[in-house]
Each structure stands twice: as structure tokens, then as C-alpha cells.
Amino acid sequence: MTAPDRIVDLAIGYMGAKQLFAASRVGLFRALAEGSRTVAAIAATTGVSEQMVRVLADAMNAEGLLDRHEGRYSLAPDAAEYLTGENDLAPFLTFLNEISYGHWLQFDTTVDTTTPGDLKMDEGRWQTFMAGVMRYNALHAAMLSRAFDFTPYRDMLDLGGLSPEFAIGALRANPTLTARFVFAPMATQGITDALAAAGLASRATIEPAETETATPTGSHDLVMVNHVVHRFTAEQNKVILTNARAAAGEGATLLLLDFFLDDDDRQRRIDALHAGEYFVIDGTVVYPESEVRGWLAGAGWQVREVLALPGSPRVLVADAG
Secondary structure: OOOOHHHHHHHOHHHHHHHHHHHHHHOHHHHOOOOOEEHHHHHHHHOOOHHHHHHHHHHHHHOOOEEEEOOEEEEOHHHHHHOOHHHOOHHHHHHHHHHHHHHHOOHHHHHHHOOOOOOOOOHHHHHHHHHHHHHHHHHHHHHHHHHOOOOOOOEEEEEOOOOOHHHHHHHHHOOOOEEEEEOOHHHHHHHHHHHHHHOOHHHEEEOOOOOOOOOOOOOEEEEEEEOOHHHOOHHHHHHHHHHHHHOEEEEEEEEEEEOOEOOOOOOOHHHHHHHHHHHHHHOOOOOEHHHHHHHHHHHOEEEEEEEEOOOOOEEEEEEEO
16 A cells, blocks of 8 residues: 555645745844754744744754754754855745745646736836845856866856856856856846956956847857746757857866756656746747757757756756867
């Protein structure tokens, strides 16, 4: 006889998510940054009742984010790294709670009509949206820097991405690398500020151009196209990847980062969930990896490996033919 655990765990998954969002919002994880504490001590720090602290702390203990011993709670290693301090994913969790979660309430209509939901954005919601997306991109960039060796390269093109963090991570990993950003004009100030804050402005140039029509050319030995594919149509992506190849020297490497659907016996979960997220949010598409490989081959790129980044998209690593 089989057991219903997987079905029940999936069905009640939103309960854990909402308690994670609340725990982050009230500062429960930050309250434990200096070490283990009791419910009473956490309540005194966060200003939340002891009853609700116990509910949240026990939920996070059940999920493995907190350890509990003799009535004292402490951070598990991943919670310590990603829910406190400079890597705190709090802005991303706020986005999920305040923007994404409510938007998923429209998902039944999206399924029935193949139409995205209505974001109903104002200035404040856009700020929350962008802060969350950029913090999540920073996580992706950190995972990429851990998984890929940037040291053999000298001249990088970052084409059309959403965040400068990927290139900044590469520049930090390789002090002889230079970067050329060809991003949409609206991103120029953000890139400028990020490079200045990182002390890397002297090693980078910025050339504003719309991603779907940019023709950078050149002979770069490394090209990055991050979080681009899902934002454009198939025909636009073919052009983008062809233009990326025209900017690469022979034997150059392409890093194509995004979520993709696969044809394995078991679909990677994070990609499949983002297929729903992207479409219900704004109608953008998580494409099958097999389809994207076809575009790459047609543009003169040959995939040599796939990096599945923890908690992040996958990266198709390709060589210029």
C-alpha cells in the first residue's frame, strides 16, 4: 500500500511558505543571528507574541531551517547564510509574499484561459518587485561563481541580462577579466551604480541597446546571456543568440542562464514551478531545453555541459563553433 505523504506535503506547501515569509518579515531569523534563544527572548526582540513565535519557530524547525534543543532555537547553516546578514533573501521573500503569492490566486483563471493574471502594480509594488527579483538574481550570480571557473577568460560580453551581479561575480573571480555590458537603456544607471559600489568601474564598459535588436559584434572569449530567454519569443531568441555568436571569437564560451523544461524522466522541480510563476505573472515562457538547444545550434553554438545551480536556474554552457 502506498502512502499519501507526498500528496499531502505538496497540498499544504503554501502553509510552510507563508510561515517562512512571516518569520522573515518579523525578524525571527535575525533574532537568532548571534546564537540560540528561547521563545521568550525571541518574542522580546521581535515584538511578536510568544504564542506566535512558538508557532513560527516550530514550523521553521519542522522545515529544517531552525534547530531546537531544550527549548532553545538556533539557525541551521543554510538559514544562517541566506536568511541573515549580507546574503539575506528577505527582499525576495517579501516579493513572494506581497506580489507573487497574491498573484497565484489568479492561477485557476490563467489555466482556464491561458492568460496571465493582472499584476495591478503601483510604484510601491514595483519597488518590492524589483528588490525581490534583484536579490534572487544575486543568489543566482553567487551560485554561478561557485560552479563555473572564470579564470581562463579575458574579455567578457554580458548581453541583455537583468542584473549586473553575474558579471561582477566574474570580475571578482578573475582580476584580469574585463566586461562589456550591452543592456537595455533603462538598466544603465543600475549597472553604473553597482560597478562603482564594487570598485570595478575601470574594468567595464556599458553600451545601452535593446536586447532583441542589439548587434554588439566583436571577438569576446566569454559571452553571458542571463535571464533573457524566457522574456522573448522564439524568433527573437534566435536573433539574440545569433547576435551573441557574432560577438564571440572562435572557441569562445557562452553561458546561457535561465529556467528550462527538460525531457528527463523526472522534471527538475524549480524549473517547472517557475514555468507557472513566469506565465501567471506576465505571460513570459519557460522554454523546453531541447528547443533552446536547437536555437543554439542554428546560431553556431554547441552545448558542452549543463550546470544545475542550487536554488537557481540551470546554465547551458556552449562553445562557439
